[in-house]
Structures are given as structure tokens and as C-alpha cells.
Amino acid sequence: MPTDRMQRNIERHHDRLRGAMKEQLPQIIGGEDIITAPDGKRIRVPVRYLDEPRFIPARERQESGFGHGASPGNPSNEHREPEIEIELTIEELSELLFEDLKLPRLKPKASSDEMSDTQIEGITTRGPRGRLHLKRSVIEHLKHGGDWRDEDLRYRDVRTKPTEVTKAVVVFVRDASASMDEVKRYRVRAASFWALKWLRRQYQHCHAVFILHDTAAEEVDENTFFKASVMGGTMLSSGVGLASHLLSNRFPSGQYNRYVLHFSDGENWSNDDNRFVQAVKELHNEVEMYAFCQVSPMHFGRPTGAGSLIENLGDEFSRITVGHIWRNEEVSNWLQETFGGEA
The missing domain is CATH 3.40.50.410 (von Willebrand factor, type A domain)
Structure with a gap:
């Protein structure tokens, strides 16, 4: 199992990775490969490679006959940060985008339609065996002792709760x-x-x-x-x-x-x-x-x-x-x- 320090390092790396992706969101979300991707397809998003910060000794300048700006295998000494590709679904990218934009939740007005949602609420003395509440039934039985009676049985009560539809x-x-x-x-x-x-x-x-x-x-x-x-x-x-x-x-x-x-x-x-x-x-x-x-x-x-x-x-x-x-x-x-x- 990872130690607390390892877990903190993992979480810090994930936070840095999300930050690097958010920096590039304006360029990413305008890409045609994302807009035209079929539902469910994972897309590859290039992000700046993130390495742990560390000290790197400076290399001594090498004099050569190619001058200061070029060499046979390296036509330019210009630094370019490496990139890695991360696979995301469109929904995962959407989550990242809307989180970064901090768009407020809208305040929709509900329609006159209603959607029924069944929920278990309370206890009743009648119901199918599949909803039998064993603990409550035993408690009722212990109150009087003797043989089990039908009146001792208790069931989970299922009620229909209407919810507004937006x-x-x-x-x-x-x-x-x-x-x-x-x-x-x-x-x-x-x-x-x-x-x-x-x-x-x-x-x-x-x-x-x-x-x-x-x-x-x-x-x-x-x-x-x-x-x-x-x-x-x-x-x-x-x-x-x-x-x-x-x-x-x-x-x-x-x-x-x-x-x-x-x-x-x-x-x-x-x-x-x-x-x-x-x-x-x-x-x-x-x-x-x-x-x-x-x-x-x-x-x-x-x-x-x-x-x-x-x-x-x-x-x-x-x-x-x-x-x-x-x-x-x-x-x-x-x-x-x-x-x-x-x-």
C-alpha cells in the first residue's frame, strides 16, 4: 500500500497534470478531432510533460566548427518542452472544461410534468416477503414471546415520491x-x-x-x-x-x-x-x-x-x-x- 508521502506525491502530480491540461484547454476544445469524435471514443490530448523538480548541472559549452547554434545532429539548440499524450473521453474532457470555466449552475424552472421515484421509507405491517424486515419482526415477536404470529411481521414500506422534471x-x-x-x-x-x-x-x-x-x-x-x-x-x-x-x-x-x-x-x-x-x-x-x-x-x-x-x-x-x-x-x-x- 502507498505511504502517506507517496499518496501526497501522487495527488500533487495529478493536480499539476490537471493544471497543465487546463492551460491548454482553449487549444484542445477547438480541435476538429474532438468535435467530430463518435460517442464513447477515447481521444488523445497532448500535454506538457511534468517531471519532478530537481537540480541539473549545467553542461560545459562545447566549441565546434559548426558555430554556437547548430551541430550535425542538432540543427538548433532551441529548447522545446517534451509532451505526453493522455487519453480522455469527451465526458471527462467536458468535466475538466466546465470546472475550469467555473460556469454557474443554471436555475431552471420545472415543468408541470412529474417523474415518479420509488423510495423505501418507514415500516408497514403488510407487504411481500421480499421486503420483510427481519430485525423489526424479531423485535415485535420478543415483545410477547410464544409462537410467531402474522401480526409480528414487519415490512419495508415503499412509497412513490413525485419529483419535478426540468x-x-x-x-x-x-x-x-x-x-x-x-x-x-x-x-x-x-x-x-x-x-x-x-x-x-x-x-x-x-x-x-x-x-x-x-x-x-x-x-x-x-x-x-x-x-x-x-x-x-x-x-x-x-x-x-x-x-x-x-x-x-x-x-x-x-x-x-x-x-x-x-x-x-x-x-x-x-x-x-x-x-x-x-x-x-x-x-x-x-x-x-x-x-x-x-x-x-x-x-x-x-x-x-x-x-x-x-x-x-x-x-x-x-x-x-x-x-x-x-x-x-x-x-x-x-x-x-x-x-x-x-x-
Whole structure:
């Protein structure tokens, strides 16, 4: 068995390893091999090799005819830290990610549905033999002595306890216009992947709905949502309008916690800007959150185009958030900014 000192060393090493992995999380979670991995598959995550600290004597400088920066087998003396690969499941990586982001637990409202949960509570004088409580039966028998009577038998009492069910629906809306190239579509896929995993950790039942739009919107399946390429121009109001319609008709607010995550590069037809802003204002009262994510570079760190219009609404409407993903490494920052506040 490991000694206390060995156990402390093991725990310290595990803590250092988790710390090294967390340092690289922004780069790790944006990787395509993780986003596209099938359920249950273990993925390999490269992390910095961690050795126990120790003193290493400095080597004497060797003069050679190759100069100070190169040698026949070593073209450069530049130091590179070694790496090791650790195997994790997607769920284990999710746990590490959400722990590092310190995302708050949401406060979901329960639906009118109830789920029955049977629990053993108390003792009763009737029941099947399989639930016979021997100790309590013997105590009852000893109270009077003599022969066993049916009245002495005691059974574990099973009662049905109703529990509230929490349900959510998240509507993913994506601008599918000609300006949304493959790189931008991948950013949408990575952000949607982790957002859905986070919400499904918070709710017992979480439905996902997918909407694509250019100048008109339509509901599609998940595969089409992520892979559909060039369509027409951009009218952001069409996507928001269809999201509102689907929520009203299929997911009543009294039964579902409702989220709309809208991804775009920020470009929009100018004659649609007012309709878009008005549609978002109206949607605000129907959902727990409307999040607009811009997946293209911003101007001096600020949203451009439609993103700037919605950012101004964020100060007035608490359920509207605006974020951006310019690079794959910014997915974790977007999760923190979007879900880091109170729902």
C-alpha cells in the first residue's frame, strides 16, 4: 500500500497534470478531432510533460566548427518542452472544461410534468416477503414471546415520491449566406457542440432544434445545419422569426426553459436591420437567453454590423448577450461570457 508521502506525491502530480491540461484547454476544445469524435471514443490530448523538480548541472559549452547554434545532429539548440499524450473521453474532457470555466449552475424552472421515484421509507405491517424486515419482526415477536404470529411481521414500506422534471430547448440559428465560409462554419460547430453539452448537464431533458437562414429561414437536421454551404444573401430577422414561431407552437414557456443561440458573421441587409432588432426585442420576453455570436473578426475588439446593433440592446435587456469567436481558441471564452452570468 502507498505511504502517506507517496499518496501526497501522487495527488500533487495529478493536480499539476490537471493544471497543465487546463492551460491548454482553449487549444484542445477547438480541435476538429474532438468535435467530430463518435460517442464513447477515447481521444488523445497532448500535454506538457511534468517531471519532478530537481537540480541539473549545467553542461560545459562545447566549441565546434559548426558555430554556437547548430551541430550535425542538432540543427538548433532551441529548447522545446517534451509532451505526453493522455487519453480522455469527451465526458471527462467536458468535466475538466466546465470546472475550469467555473460556469454557474443554471436555475431552471420545472415543468408541470412529474417523474415518479420509488423510495423505501418507514415500516408497514403488510407487504411481500421480499421486503420483510427481519430485525423489526424479531423485535415485535420478543415483545410477547410464544409462537410467531402474522401480526409480528414487519415490512419495508415503499412509497412513490413525485419529483419535478426540468426540460429545456435550445434553438441553434445559423446564417448560411454566401459569406459564411467553411472556417466560420467550423467555429459555429465547435461553439454549438460545447454549448449543447453544457445545457444537457443542467437539464434532465434538453431538446435541440436547428435553423438555417439566408433571406428566408427553414428548420433542418443537425447534419445539414453544420455542413450546408453557400445560399443567398442575409436577413437575420428571418432566423429569429422562425425561432420564435417554433418555440410558441412546440415548446410552451411554462414547460420548457428556452434558449436561442444565433451565429453569424455580422453581415445583414441594411433594410433588414430594424426588423432584426425588433424581432430580437420581442423574442427576449419569450426565452431565458438570446445569444448572438459573431464568427468573424471585429473592428478594434468591438462587434461590427448586426453585432453592434444587438450589443446596444444588451444593456437594456438582461437576457440578450453578444459575443464573438474570431479564432478556434476563443470558444472557451465565448462559453464563459455567454453562460457565465445568471440565467
